[in-house]
Amino acid sequence: MSYRDAVREAVRGALKADPRVFLMGEDVGRYGGSYAVSKGLLEEFGPDRIRDTPLSESAFVGAGIGAALAGLRPIVEVMTVNFSLLALDQIMNNAATLSHMSGGQLSVPVVIRLATGAGRQLAAQHSHSLEGWYAHIPGLRIAVPATIDDARFMLAAALASPDPVLLFEHLYLYNMEGELTPGLERVDLDHAAIRRPGRDVTLITYGWSLYKCLAAAETLAKEGVEAEVLDLRTLRPLDDAAVMASVRRTRRAVIVDEGWRSGGLSAEVTTRIVEQAFYELDSPVARVCTAEVPVPYAKHLEDAALPSPARIEAAVRSVVTRSGSG
Amino acid sequence: MSAPSEAALTREHGLDLLREMLRIRSFEDRCYRLYGETKIRGFLHLYNGEEAVAVGAMRLLGPADAVVSTYREHGHAIARGVPMNKVMAELYGKQTGCSRGRGGSMHLFDASKRFYGGNAIVAGGLPVAVGLALAEKLQRQSDITACFFGDGAVAEGEFHESLNLASLWKLPVLFLCENNLYAMGTALDRAQAETDITIKARAYRIEATAVDGMDVLAVEAAVRSVVERIRNGGGPALLEMRTYRFRAHSMFDPQLYRDKAEVEAWEKKGPIITLTTRLKALGLMTEDDYQRLEREAGAEVDAAVQFAEGSPWEPESDLERFVYAERTS
Numbered sequence: 215m216s217y218r219d220a221v222r223e224a225v226r227g228a229l230k231a232d233p234r235v236f237l238m239g240e241d242v243g244r245y246g247g248s249y250a251v252s253k254g255l256l257e258e259f260g261p262d263r264i265r266d267t268p269l270s271e272s273a274f275v276g277a278g279i280g281a282a283l284a285g286l287r288p289i290v291e292v293m294t295v296n297f298s299l300l301a302l303d304q305i306m307n308n309a310a311t312l313s314h315m316s317g318g319q320l321s322v323p324v325v326i327r328l329a330t331g332a333g334r335q336l337a338a339q340h341s342h343s344l345e346g347w348y349a350h351i352p353g354l355r356i357a358v359p360a361t362i363d364d365a366r367f368m369l370a371a372a373l374a375s376p377d378p379v380l381l382f383e384h385l386y387l388y389n390m391e392g393e394l395t396p397g398l399e400r401v402d403l404d405h406a407a408i409r410r411p412g413r414d415v416t417l418i419t420y421g422w423s424l425y426k427c428l429a430a431a432e433t434l435a436k437e438g439v440e441a442e443v444l445d446l447r448t449l450r451p452l453d454d455a456a457v458m459a460s461v462r463r464t465r466r467a468v469i470v471d472e473g474w475r476s477g478g479l480s481a482e483v484t485t486r487i488v489e490q491a492f493y494e495l496d497s498p499v500a501r502v503c504t505a506e507v508p509v510p511y512a513k514h515l516e517d518a519a520l521p522s523p524a525r526i527e528a529a530v531r532s533v534v535t536r537s538g539s540g
Numbered sequence: 541m542s543a544p545s546e547a548a549l550t551r552e553h554g555l556d557l558l559r560e561m562l563r564i565r566s567f568e569d570r571c572y573r574l575y576g577e578t579k580i581r582g583f584l585h586l587y588n589g590e591e592a593v594a595v596g597a598m599r600l601l602g603p604a605d606a607v608v609s610t611y612r613e614h615g616h617a618i619a620r621g622v623p624m625n626k627v628m629a630e631l632y633g634k635q636t637g638c639s640r641g642r643g644g645s646m647h648l649f650d651a652s653k654r655f656y657g658g659n660a661i662v663a664g665g666l667p668v669a670v671g672l673a674l675a676e677k678l679q680r681q682s683d684i685t686a687c688f689f690g691d692g693a694v695a696e697g698e699f700h701e702s703l704n705l706a707s708l709w710k711l712p713v714l715f716l717c718e719n720n721l722y723a724m725g726t727a728l729d730r731a732q733a734e735t736d737i738t739i740k741a742r743a744y745r746i747e748a749t750a751v752d753g754m755d756v757l758a759v760e761a762a763v764r765s766v767v768e769r770i771r772n773g774g775g776p777a778l779l780e781m782r783t784y785r786f787r788a789h790s791m792f793d794p795q796l797y798r799d800k801a802e803v804e805a806w807e808k809k810g811p812i813i814t815l816t817t818r819l820k821a822l823g824l825m826t827e828d829d830y831q832r833l834e835r836e837a838g839a840e841v842d843a844a845v846q847f848a849e850g851s852p853w854e855p856e857s858d859l860e861r862f863v864y865a866e867r868t869s
Contacts, residue, residue: 270702276698282671317639
């Protein structure tokens with residue numbers, strides 16, 4: 215099945231399992247979802263539960279928050295993370311604060327799904343990767359399904375959470391084909407996962423960049439460098455224990471993040487490694503991030519701006535070389 | 541503007557309305573003093589002059605209805621039945637406050653009263669109110685959501701997005717615009733090309749009426765005239781409550797933008813004086829009654845201050861509680 219199919223099955227499963235669940239967002243109904251995730255669901259569940267909205271991000275995200283306060287389990291689809299900026303007041307000032315600010319009286323069990331990322335020549339305003347930005351905000355949970363399994367099961371975990379959860383689906387992954395792990399029925403929102411074991415360096419990543427890391431690791435293996443690839447899965451909370459356990463084994467870390475470098479998630483992960491595992495490192499931590507530009511349109515410029523297997527390989531070679539004999 | 545109905549006014553009803561307005565006025569006057577004594581800090585936005593809106597509107601709501609409010613919400617909270625002790629303790633930042641000291645004046649919450657705060661981003665509560673109402677509609681309930689906001693909110697996109705959505709989906713929202721003529725220091729006619737807020741609502745096919753917000757009977761009558769229709773699935777309504785705030789916007793406002801004479805003119809038609817005059821003229825109340833109600837309100841505020849003063853602080857070790865829901869399992 216495709217990643218898109220997996221997300222659709224996740225939404226369908228949630229709608230079937232719990233009458234409190236409904237989906238709303240721009241073009242989720244008659245159009246079938248701008249990435250075709252919700253295709254067919256309007257016919258199956260009707261317009262009350264597959265709810266097309268006007269282009270009013272603040273109102274419908276806020277409405278999701280209000281409906282969650284009243285006990286429902288809304289899935290709000292914001293077509294892309296870029297448009298979520300129009301709802302930032304609701305996400306940051308309401309979803310993230312209401313539990314704390316009410317002294318624990320209220321909770322906001324809303325799930326907001328957003329397409330994120332670059333790679334489709336959509337230019338700056340449609341290519342942002344802001345999940346690391348959102349991970350800055352206490353009160354939110356930030357999850358990034360990168361695999362077919364996570365695409366299929368993270369939504370249920372998010373809906374089971376009493377807290378607001380933002381699920382970031384990389385737009386490049388929707389067409390990815392893969393198989394579900396047989397017998398798998400649920401996943402959690404707390405733990406990172408090792409997607410490829412290795413002894414020489416840890417590649418710490420999430421989302422689409424996971425596959426760039428896996429490709430780089432294959433190339434590096436031919437050179438005798440075994441890279442471990444750690445999929446963070448959730449950016450808030452960050453699974454420090456998994457990061458440190460891996461880095462303590464490999465003694466080297468390269469963080470691969472489609473967000474910008476300055477003040478970003480890669481900076482946060484680096485700092486935590488320095489705080490918690492500094493003396494176990496054989497080499498400085500390295501980062502591969504998106505160039506500090508608004509993502510450009512032209513294919514060669516966009517490619518140059520984004521993390522690539524080649525840049526990841528180069529970063530790994532530099533940390534492996536610099537660390538000498540270990 | 542809709543006319544007040546005096547025909548059915550009884551002594552008991554009249555005194556109830558007056559009592560509620562005096563409780564709020566007395567509370568706000570004490571807050572003003574306590575701020576000067578630095579017992580209360582942060583921003584403080586007082587409701588003096590606007591009491592008729594909260595009191596008149598809240599009487600028509602049932603316990604299962606939801607209320608969404610603004611940062612000038614002490615009056616809404618008190619009229620909704622949030623215990624005055626807990627409101628005062630919140631202003632003191634105490635553990636016994638209705639938000640355990642994490643909200644303060646602008647963020648009063650009481651889940652048991654379905655009082656959803658306390659939103660300090662202008663118009664930020666409107667989308668939430670739409671969602672609360674959507675939940676009622678999806679669950680086939682007949683409860684409504686009352687959403688208070690000021691005239692400043694109509695300049696925000698969230699006002700327009702929310703009115704449209706509520707009308708499009710025929711949601712049970714009662715939009716209560718407290719038009720006190722100033723968005724902080726900016727007069728409505730300096731901010732809006734169209735100053736009649738009901739016209740904006742009608743553009744979204746929402747039934748809208750302007751109401752004399754200084755007359756609690758008019759407020760009550762206006763809310764009564766729309767609330768059953770909203771409850772029965774008729775879609776949202778907007779009432780533009782034309783009112784006035786007697787005190788400064790906040791405690792940091794030198795009021796350079798309005799004349800003293802304008803304030804004095806509005807004070808002469810204040811909600812408490814208006815109702816008192818009417819009740820006396822109708823022979824439903826004596827000066828002794830008024831004095832008694834005022835004394836009782838003062839005593840309740842005294843007790844609330846005492847409660848707040850004597851309450852414990854939330855321990856610093858609990859600083860990070862409630863950022864995420866606490867798992868009971």
